[in-house]
Amino acid sequence: MDDSAKSNRPLFDLDLLRAIVMVADCGSFTTAAARLHSTQSTVSQKVRRLEEMVGHRLLERGHREVHPTDAGETLLGYARQMLALNGRMLEALSGAFVAVIIRLGVPDDFVTGKTTQALAAFNRKYPEVKLEVTSGLSRDLIASYDRGELDLALVKQRRNSREAVACRPERMVWIDSAKHPSFHLDPVPLVTFPPRGLCRDDMIQAIEAMGRNWRIAFTSSSLSAIQGAVADGMGIGLLPPRAVTAEHVLLGEKDGLRRIDDFEIAIVHRPAVDPVIGELVKALVAMLDRESRPA
Structure with missing residues (x-):
């Protein structure tokens, strides 16, 4: 035809x-x-x-x-x-016309009420923006950002290790199980993220500085798995305060563990950026500042 x-x-x-x-x-x-x-x-x-x-x-x-x-x-x-x-x-x-799509990467422990509240407030102010949020380990988020798969990333890093548009200190706390504590065991069982994961080496060095033996008892790239493993008594962990639950107890200098304060939260995005991404950066910085204020 x-x-x-x-x-x-x-x-x-x-x-x-x-x-x-x-x-x-x-x-x-x-x-x-x-x-x-x-x-x-x-x-x-x-x-x-x-x-x-x-x-x-x-x-x-x-x-x-x-x-x-x-x-x-x-x-x-x-x-x-x-x-x-x-x-x-x-x-x-x-539906509303989507003028801008922002691909945002955040660590797992930031997929919480405070973060979603900040993003929701931003979206109400800029309804034409569609947010595509990816969560995961900071090392994976940075790799995705470097490959051009993310427009903006909020990541954890050692202080001053990478240039960023904004940085805030990231406090870390030692945690043990409230019901089944394991810090007294020999060797000390550790619950950690995978090799090259943030804080893993710092945990080992801190335990060795005490003159105690240690073993890796549980490893996972999942924050919820780390939280659960510590809560169930598989070992001690090192997490930011926002990731501590009622099933954990805090350890610290009173227990001989040194304070870990070598890390920061960094926000990175590309130099040529849509102005609305700059507004999202401001919203994220404001969220970090609210979180860091004393209760």
Whole structure:
């Protein structure tokens, strides 16, 4: 078939397709008409127009119920798809226009109420912005940022190890299980992030400085797994205060453990940046400042 013939082929009217789908679903022209806020004769006319258009009888009209013919079943399958696609298109176009997409990376322990509250407040101020948030280990977030997969990242790092648009100190605290403490064990069991994970080496050095033996009892890249392992007595851990739960107890200098204060929270983004990303940076910095204030 040449292009001119294809261009002259009739196009299906979604209003007609909606009518026959409703009749098939209801099994009755009368019920379908009521649901479509129309008359039975109008619905019947729409079905007849479709039948004339395709050259096949589409519905078998019985005394009590209406059933689709084989051709009707075929048409109904496509009709449902077309109506569903039309609905999805309307939903997509009726929403707010998304002018900017910001790909943001945050550590797992920042996927909390305070962070989501700050992001929600930002989104209310800039409803045209769509936030795509990725969480994970800081080392993985930085790798994603360097590959160009993130526009903006909030990461943990050793102080002054990487240039950033904003930095704030990251306090770390030693934790043990409230129900099943393990710090007294020999060797001391440690619950840590994987090798090259933040604070792992610092934990080992601190235990060795006490002259005590240690062993890695549990390793995970999941914050919730680390929290749970410590709570269940598998070993001691080192986390920021925001990640401490009621199932943990704090350890510290009174227990012979040195304070770990070599880390910071850094916010990085590219030099050529959309102004609205700068506004998001301000919102994140304000969140960090609120968190660091004494209770």
